[in-house]
Amino acid sequence: MAQSQRHLRSVGDERLCGAGENLSRNFAKGASGEVNFFTTVAGPRATSIWITTERPILETNGVNIITNIIN
16 A cells, blocks of 8 residues: 555544544433443453543433443
8 A cells, every 4th residue: 555545544544533433422412311332241442432432421421321241
């Protein structure tokens, strides 16, 4: 892959991550009652949007988080 293509892919990936983070933030801000969180036994990465964005907002807003472990 050419250097310029790698750069464009990197910039595009960053934009997608930012868009995903914005969507997650808006979801969390609007949530109430309870939400279901689905994860594997290993759990989410420490840098995941769930850990860094969604969960803190939900907890601050008093939303009940139901964790579901899938195999």
